[in-house]
Amino acid sequence: MEAFAALVDALVYTRSRNEKLRLIARYLQHTPDPDRGWALAALTGALGFPAVKASTIRNLMMERVDPVLWVLSRDFVGDTAETASLLWPEGDGDAIPPPSVGEAVETLGRMTRLSVMSELARLLDRLDANGRYALLKLATGAMRIGVSARLAKTAFAQAFAVAVEDVEEYWHSLEPPFAPLFAWAADGAPPPRTDDVPVFRPFMLAHALDEVAIDLGEYVAEWKWDGIRVQVVHAGDATRLYSRTGDDISGSFPELVEALALPAVLDGELLVRGAHQGGESGGAASFNALQQRLGRKTVSAKMLAEYPAFVRLYDLLVLGKEDLRVLPWTERRARLEALMPHLPPERFDLSPVIAADDFGQLAEIRAGARDEAIEGLMLKRKDSPYLAGRKTGLWYKWKRDPLLVDCVLMYAQRGNGKRSSFYSDFTFGCWDGDPDAGAELLPVGKAYFGFTDEELKELDRYVRNHTVNRFGPVRETDRSLVFEVAFDSVHASKRHKSGLAMRFPRISRIRWDKPAEEADRIEALRALVSA
Amino acid sequence: MPAPFAWIRAEPNGLHVIPADCWIDPARPVARALVTHGHGDHARGGHGETIATLATLAIMELRYETRAGAVPVEYGETLRLKGGVAATFFPAGHVLGSAQILLERAGERVVVTGDYKRRADPTCPPFEVLSCDVFITEATFGLPVFCHPPVAGEIAKLRRALDDHPDRCVLVGAYALGKAQRLIAELRAAGHDEPIFLHGAMERMCRLYEAFGVDLGELRLVSDHAKDALRGGIVICPPGALNDRWSRRLPDPITAMASGWMRVRQRARQRNVELPLVISDHADWGELTRTIEEVNPAETWITHGREEALLRWCQLNQRRARALALVGYEDEDD
Numbered sequence: 096m097e098a099f100a101a102l103v104d105a106l107v108y109t110r111s112r113n114e115k116l117r118l119i120a121r122y123l124q125h126t127p128d129p130d131r132g133w134a135l136a137a138l139t140g141a142l143g144f145p146a147v148k149a150s151t152i153r154n155l156m157m158e159r160v161d162p163v164l165w166v167l168s169r170d171f172v173g174d175t176a177e178t179a180s181l182l183w184p185e186g187d188g189d190a191i192p193p194p195s196v197g198e199a200v201e202t203l204g205r206m207t208r209l210s211v212m213s214e215l216a217r218l219l220d221r222l223d224a225n226g227r228y229a230l231l232k233l234a235t236g237a238m239r240i241g242v243s244a245r246l247a248k249t250a251f252a253q254a255f256a257v258a259v260e261d262v263e264e265y266w267h268s269l270e271p272p273f274a275p276l277f278a279w280a281a282d283g284a285p286p287p288r289t290d291d292v293p294v295f296r297p298f299m300l301a302h303a304l305d306e307v308a309i310d311l312g313e314y315v316a317e318w319k320w321d322g323i324r325v326q327v328v329h330a331g332d333a334t335r336l337y338s339r340t341g342d343d344i345s346g347s348f349p350e351l352v353e354a355l356a357l358p359a360v361l362d363g364e365l366l367v368r369g370a371h372q373g374g375e376s377g378g379a380a381s382f383n384a385l386q387q388r389l390g391r392k393t394v395s396a397k398m399l400a401e402y403p404a405f406v407r408l409y410d411l412l413v414l415g416k417e418d419l420r421v422l423p424w425t426e427r428r429a430r431l432e433a434l435m436p437h438l439p440p441e442r443f444d445l446s447p448v449i450a451a452d453d454f455g456q457l458a459e460i461r462a463g464a465r466d467e468a469i470e471g472l473m474l475k476r477k478d479s480p481y482l483a484g485r486k487t488g489l490w491y492k493w494k495r496d497p498l499l500v501d502c503v504l505m506y507a508q509r510g511n512g513k514r515s516s517f518y519s520d521f522t523f524g525c526w527d528g529d530p531d532a533g534a535e536l537l538p539v540g541k542a543y544f545g546f547t548d549e550e551l552k553e554l555d556r557y558v559r560n561h562t563v564n565r566f567g568p569v570r571e572t573d574r575s576l577v578f579e580v581a582f583d584s585v586h587a588s589k590r591h592k593s594g595l596a597m598r599f600p601r602i603s604r605i606r607w608d609k610p611a612e613e614a615d616r617i618e619a620l621r622a623l624v625s626a
Numbered sequence: 627m628p629a630p631f632a633w634i635r636a637e638p639n640g641l642h643v644i645p646a647d648c649w650i651d652p653a654r655p656v657a658r659a660l661v662t663h664g665h666g667d668h669a670r671g672g673h674g675e676t677i678a679t680l681a682t683l684a685i686m687e688l689r690y691e692t693r694a695g696a697v698p699v700e701y702g703e704t705l706r707l708k709g710g711v712a713a714t715f716f717p718a719g720h721v722l723g724s725a726q727i728l729l730e731r732a733g734e735r736v737v738v739t740g741d742y743k744r745r746a747d748p749t750c751p752p753f754e755v756l757s758c759d760v761f762i763t764e765a766t767f768g769l770p771v772f773c774h775p776p777v778a779g780e781i782a783k784l785r786r787a788l789d790d791h792p793d794r795c796v797l798v799g800a801y802a803l804g805k806a807q808r809l810i811a812e813l814r815a816a817g818h819d820e821p822i823f824l825h826g827a828m829e830r831m832c833r834l835y836e837a838f839g840v841d842l843g844e845l846r847l848v849s850d851h852a853k854d855a856l857r858g859g860i861v862i863c864p865p866g867a868l869n870d871r872w873s874r875r876l877p878d879p880i881t882a883m884a885s886g887w888m889r890v891r892q893r894a895r896q897r898n899v900e901l902p903l904v905i906s907d908h909a910d911w912g913e914l915t916r917t918i919e920e921v922n923p924a925e926t927w928i929t930h931g932r933e934e935a936l937l938r939w940c941q942l943n944q945r946r947a948r949a950l951a952l953v954g955y956e957d958e959d960d
Contacts, residue, residue: 107891107895108891108894108895108899108900108901108902109900110898110900160770161938161942163935163938164769164770164935164938164939167769167932167934167935167938168769168770168771168935171769171771171890171932172771172890172892173892174891174892177890177891177892178771181770181771181773181889181890182770182771224773228891509869509898511898515869515881515898516869516870516871516873516874568896
């Protein structure tokens with residue numbers, strides 16, 4: 096547990112992604128089984144102990160610390176697990192040695208609502224403050240130390256010099272502590288078996304089509320739909336739905352899980368159907384409608400009826416026992432089209448291929464697309480196999496031109512890591528009326544990229560010289576600088592004072608020349624709201 | 627008969643010793659001030675007469691560029707003030723020159739701690755436990771979550787970071803008076819003999835410590851050296867400079883901070899600290915409560931910090947206590 100606690104502690108304070116990878120990789124290399132497997136499970140969020148809740152920790156503390164002192168401490172520290180780790184009475188030195196991660200996990204797994212108070216206390220008695228922090232974070236299942244599952248898997252791949260795509264593919268066939276995965280990666284054993292298990296296959300991704308000249312004769316064009324890319328997998332007797340990052344999101348979309356009953360791996364765009372939100376009647380609604388369904392653990396009947404989900408299919412990766420990924424796109428497409436009659440049409444439809452003779456015509460079609468569920472175009476090489484990740488020359492995405500609005504810089508905050516001394520996170524606003532008649536600026540968005548390093552230095556200088564107020568780490572500026580802000584779309588949102596939320600806002604140009612009064616009014620932005 | 631201890635009163639500007647017509651660590655200029663130590667929130671300028679230890683007066687002179695009205699006092703020396711009040715200064719173990727002040731009048735004894743700690747500090751003599759009727763204590767780290775670990779472990783952490791990253795430097799934010807010099811002295815005691823680099827704002831105070839006999843080894847100014855010369859080195863700056871433009875001249879610094887607040891992870895993260903060093907010049911919870919027990923006063927008055935929790939502790943331990951609402955003391959970066 097000491098090594099794991101030291102790892103957790105180091106990760107809490109590390110901002111650099113490379114340094115995090117290095118720390119996790121080093122831990123995985125130097126820690127024995129099964130501890131490293133349990134640690135990997137904790138970092139990827141694969142552990143849960145229903146008997147241990149935040150209220151358990153609070154109750155445990157109330158038995159040992161005066162309630163008033165507990166509340167004062169908890170308020171100051173701001174985190175229940177950390178407060179408990181600091182306040183727990185230190186042992187007398189001749190306690191039983193600290194548990195291994197494996198022992199801790201096993202003990203936590205055995206705990207019931209009745210036994211948790213005494214058993215958790217016994218574990219805490221054997222640890223120091225850092226160990227208690229790591230244990231409580233692990234036990235409550237919310238590490239929140241800035242490590243995503245994907246990052247942990249990448250660190251695993253780096254530690255043992257294997258491909259992260261392979262790790263992702265084997266991942267869902269295994270359970271913590273992942274003994275076959277370590278045996279394969281660290282000791283050269285054969286890879287874990289994935290037959291008859293609905294595992295995730297890493298997605299093939301596209302490069303942006305920026306001034307790349309390609310021969311349209313060798314490529315095929317498809318719409319790029321504005322939903323979330325998903326993979327639907329059926330194997331053995333189970334169906335799983337995976338997001339782009341390989342997260343299992345089956346629980347949020349039971350109607351899709353029920354809809355695939357033949358052994359196959361499908362790649363497509365998850366959308367919700369609906370005439371509401373202005374989508375084509377019976378077709379796909381905007382991304383905003385889809386958001387109602389994302390991240391839910393349980394789904395009500397009302398949700399299912401109001402926002403029914405379906406998948407618009409792009410590709411077929413596996414059919415029966417046959418892995419089709421090595422075949423050219425044209426053959427996979429033919430197999431997919433042949434499969435369509437066997438899939439329930441209310442849950443699966445086919446993303447159509449767009450016929451265009453040349454780029455000029457394609458550009459026209461792209462510019463003319465008014466469907467809110469369209470993000471742009473995809474160009475796929477006809478002979479391309481399905482390869483994990485972004486491979487040069489095979490797939491390109493050609494997004495719709497972004498929307499633009501002129502906003503006024505209002506607040507700035509320093510960034511992280513290399514940017515920690517630069518004001519690089521910007522909040523900007525639009526006028527809520529005529530600036531000459533006393534209108535105010537309303538914040539409409541935040542962006543921290545879109546400018547060069549040279550521009551960042553100028554912006555940093557500007558913020559320091561135009562600060563009128565400070566709120567902790569935030570500087571308010573004198574509202575004299577205009578940004579041309581690019582964004583993909585804007586939606587109504589109750590979360591923001593302006594009632595608007597932008598998707599992918601970024602600074603497209605710094606308008607040093609433009610007077611702030613000439614920036615856009617909020618109506619201009621509101622007019623762009625995806626209905 | 628007047629109420630006991632009515633001769634000393636907490637007023638908004640500080641502790642007023644009424645018959646002696648003087649104030650302890652007043653927040654505004656007064657005719658006569660007794661000053662416990664040199665930190666800015668305790669040692670303000672502009673008093674008619676300032677009674678303090680020689681080192682504290684020297685620190686104040688550095689800051690306010692005047693010695694007018696300075697009345698030096700030795701540790702253990704008793705001053706007879708007006709109104710039958712006697713004042714004696716004793717070491718508080720906080721920073722160079724820091725003192726607790728024992729006030730005596732008509733058989734009543736009051737101790738004002740100023741800021742203090744109980745741990746060993748190579749730059750100043752240790753706190754002495756004095757018996758008294760009223761113990762007026764600070765409570766900067768007056769929450770049971772504050773438990774400062776042994777300094778040696780924190781120093782080892784700092785040196786390990788240096789060994790692990792020979793191409794970078796470790797930039798330590800440390801309060802310019804006290805913390806910086808203690809950190810340097812502890813590094814020297816641990817065998818770190820290489821030159822230590824200073825932010826310009828640190829230099830004069832370090833020289834003053836040296837003049838008072840604290841050996842700090844070889845110190846260099848960052849501004850005299852090229853980026854490459856700082857690789858593998860320790861750089862010390864005021865906490866405010868940690869994420870400031872100044873730090874851009876350093877070779878990929880690991881940001882560290884030496885402060886008792888670093889015990890709480892969120893505090894460290896808020897300041898973008900990668901290497902928190904829990905080193906404090908204040909008493910932690912254990913030291914505060916142990917000191918009250920050892921001094922065993924009839925009453926404890928709490929001046930500043932997290933007084934609520936310490937009051938609660940006194941209540942739970944059947945000790946008479948009250949919080950003084952003094953203004954002007956800051957949660958320094960300590």
